[in-house]
Each structure stands twice: as C-alpha cells, then as structure tokens.
Amino acid sequence: MNRSQRTVHILEEERRRFARDLHDGPVQVLSNTSMRLNMLSQLIQVDPALAEAEIRRMHHRLVQATSELRQLIYDLQPIAVDAMGLDEALKGLTHRVQRDWAVPVTVHVSGDVRVLPADAEMMLYRAVQEALTNAAKHAEARAIAIELMATEDQVTCIVTDDGKGFDPTHRPPGHYGLGNMVERLEVVGGRADVASSPGHGTRITFTVPYV
Amino acid sequence: MVRTLIVDDTQETRTVLSQITTLAGGVVVGDVATGMEALVWLANHPVDLVITDFQMPGMPGDVLAAQIRAQWPDVRIAMISVLADADIDAKAKAAGVHWLLSKPVTVDQIERVIRGSTGHGSRLSGAAPR
Structure with a gap:
C-alpha cells in the first residue's frame, strides 16, 4: 500500500474501532437500561426490593455510559x-x-x-x-x-x-x-x-x- | 413451561434478559456467554427456547442458530441484535432463526416468543442430537 492507501486504511480501522466501542459500551448500557425500565412496572408488583435495586443499578450504569460517551467525544475531537x-x-x-x-x-x-x-x-x-x-x-x-x-x-x-x-x-x-x-x-x-x-x-x- | 437458555457475552445483558424472560412467563434454565458453551449446555439439558445475541466473539448468533437447528430441530431460537439491517436479517433467515428481535426487547415481545415456543423443544434430559 502507498501512503495515501495506508492513511485511508487507518481511517477505516479507526471508524471500525469507534463503532465497536459504541456497540460494546454505551449502546449496551442504554439498551439494557431500556429493557430494565420496560420491566420495572411489573417488577414493582412482584418484587419491590428488586425493583428498587434495579433503579439504583440503572442510575449507576447511565453515569458510566455518560463517561464512556464523553471519552469517545474527546477521542473524536480534532486537536492542534x-x-x-x-x-x-x-x-x-x-x-x-x-x-x-x-x-x-x-x-x-x-x-x-x-x-x-x-x-x-x-x-x-x-x-x-x-x-x-x-x-x-x-x-x-x-x-x-x-x-x-x-x-x-x-x-x-x-x-x-x-x-x-x-x-x-x-x-x-x-x-x-x-x-x-x-x-x-x-x-x-x-x-x-x-x-x-x-x-x-x-x-x-x-x-x-x-x- | 418453556425452558429457556440465554446466550450473551455480556453478564449484564444475560441478567436483564433472564429477568424479562421470567416476567414473561418463561423458565430460565441456564445462561452462558458463548456459542460453544450453549452447544455444550444443549447437549446436556432439555431446552425449549434459546434466546441468543447475534454479535458475539468466537461464534456469532447465526452460526450458533444453524448448529442448533441441525442438531436439535425442535428447539426454538430468538436472536437479538442491536443492529438489525438487511444483512443480519438474511443471516438469521439462512440460519433458521424463528424470531429476529432488535435490542432493546420488551416483556411483550418475549411473551410472544414464549407463547410461540410452547409445545416445542427438546424433550429428553441430555437431549441427544439428531
């Protein structure tokens, strides 16, 4: 590969990494949180203690997802x-x-x-x-x-x-x-x-x- | 009773899917992190329904589904994917997946899957492959 082809290749690999990081990190957290919220109304009826624990877990995981997204934004930002x-x-x-x-x-x-x-x-x-x-x-x-x-x-x-x-x-x-x-x-x-x-x-x- | 095996490489997702499946009326008999572990589980336990992730390291969900369909054709398979494009749809169809669901899934969706799995599945303990 010449220099130009290698640069394009690097950029493509980088996009792949961001896609993987988004998929494995914030997207997993958000979709799991969505599923937890969906079942919460039923969970409150059958197991209020577990429902409360789930709410605490959701909050904790959303804070983590925010941190991971922030990190990705930093990584994407151009820097002089x-x-x-x-x-x-x-x-x-x-x-x-x-x-x-x-x-x-x-x-x-x-x-x-x-x-x-x-x-x-x-x-x-x-x-x-x-x-x-x-x-x-x-x-x-x-x-x-x-x-x-x-x-x-x-x-x-x-x-x-x-x-x-x-x-x-x-x-x-x-x-x-x-x-x-x-x-x-x-x-x-x-x-x-x-x-x-x-x-x-x-x-x-x-x-x-x-x- | 729909005996359900959960397959996902993320512990958190396995936990949430187990809770949803239980609320939806299923019975979670096991949860494993890889396709290979799922095949070992199926060889040793009776299962009616497998709920599997699509994107997993090692053996993706569609490859696992094809192997399950070949060895235990009565077992129903629901595959879940964050991405649900035409390529994944084609892979799911080719593998013989019964339900392809977009993540996040709801209790209602899993309820429908469980209703559709009633009366199917491997019957014998240690379900021998066909």
Whole structure:
C-alpha cells in the first residue's frame, strides 16, 4: 500500500474501532437500561426490593455510559498538536485519562521534542492516545508511565503500564488497535514496538525520525 | 413451561434478559456467554427456547442458530441484535432463526416468543442430537 492507501486504511480501522466501542459500551448500557425500565412496572408488583435495586443499578450504569460517551467525544475531537506542542498535548491527554479512568499517569519529557513535522506529531499523538485507552480501559492498568525524549535523529515515546498484558503475537478477532498504532507510525517513517505478556503489563516504544 | 437458555457475552445483558424472560412467563434454565458453551449446555439439558445475541466473539448468533437447528430441530431460537439491517436479517433467515428481535426487547415481545415456543423443544434430559 502507498501512503495515501495506508492513511485511508487507518481511517477505516479507526471508524471500525469507534463503532465497536459504541456497540460494546454505551449502546449496551442504554439498551439494557431500556429493557430494565420496560420491566420495572411489573417488577414493582412482584418484587419491590428488586425493583428498587434495579433503579439504583440503572442510575449507576447511565453515569458510566455518560463517561464512556464523553471519552469517545474527546477521542473524536480534532486537536492542534502542532500549535500546542507534542509535550503539552500529551500532558492534556494524560490529564483526561487520569480523570476519566482514575488511573495515575506520569509524564517525563527530555530534550526538545517539538521538532517533528505536524503530520508526524499527530500520528504519534493518536498512537499514544490509543495506547493509553488500551491500558486504562482494556488492560485495567493501575499505573501508566510516559517517557517522551528527543535524541539526535528521532523522537521516542515509551508508554508503560502495569495492566494485565497480552500476547502480542495473538490478536483476537475484532481488535484492531494494535495494528492501527503500528500503521500510524509506519506512515510517517516511524515504528511501534510492543513488549507484553499476560500478567506482566505492556511496554510500547514509538519512534519517529526527524525526516 | 418453556425452558429457556440465554446466550450473551455480556453478564449484564444475560441478567436483564433472564429477568424479562421470567416476567414473561418463561423458565430460565441456564445462561452462558458463548456459542460453544450453549452447544455444550444443549447437549446436556432439555431446552425449549434459546434466546441468543447475534454479535458475539468466537461464534456469532447465526452460526450458533444453524448448529442448533441441525442438531436439535425442535428447539426454538430468538436472536437479538442491536443492529438489525438487511444483512443480519438474511443471516438469521439462512440460519433458521424463528424470531429476529432488535435490542432493546420488551416483556411483550418475549411473551410472544414464549407463547410461540410452547409445545416445542427438546424433550429428553441430555437431549441427544439428531
């Protein structure tokens, strides 16, 4: 695939991920809540205590669905990484992850990282965003660390989490995030190296050359 | 009594569907998370009605339905899907699904499914495949 085809492919995979996230998250919660409401009038007659418990559950789940929708809106919003600077954009991202997923994220920056072309900065930012979402949401990490550094000829960003880890050689059907991260980096001449194993967290190293 | 097996990969949905089925007059005899578990359940328990999700990891609902129809043709199948487009409709028909329902479902809908399942189903404990 040439660069243009790969970009289209990345966009399509991203749409697929959003569709999956909507289906598995807020849509499930809302349809289950609708079913709970539908049976509530009968449930009140036969088991008032259970009906009350259901109302509490519905409230709790609607709050969760709102949080998941908010996260998706953030993910969809365009962001001017070049205007903010990659380091500041990533700090903003980590702030949201900490607030929405209650996972502490540390960021360490070394060197002048504001040297990449705008498209490379954006690809790196979106790849890190994907890595953070995976760590917080799917890997159930309790802590995440980001190390962003500029060396002579490239910018490196290492995202490490202490989540449940996975086998990088086995991608379950319907899970495209990992492949999408790798592709994003390849489009701008970079790479993404994933080190992980079940029960031992994940470490993803993104590298992007200056040219 | 319509003995009902619920198949859905989400625990919360299994719980809600079990409650709705009970309110609608059915008897939930089991709930499982995958198509493979459903086939094992059917091989070991008598069931009249299977209510299954369409979109499940591993074995989708229509593949499960086709296998049930081949092995236990008397068992009635209701498949539920958040998306209900022409493609899913065609897959449901090809698999021999008796009812294709859009999620969210209501107690009234499940009542109709249960009424339509009365007098069908596998009769023997450990229902041997045909």
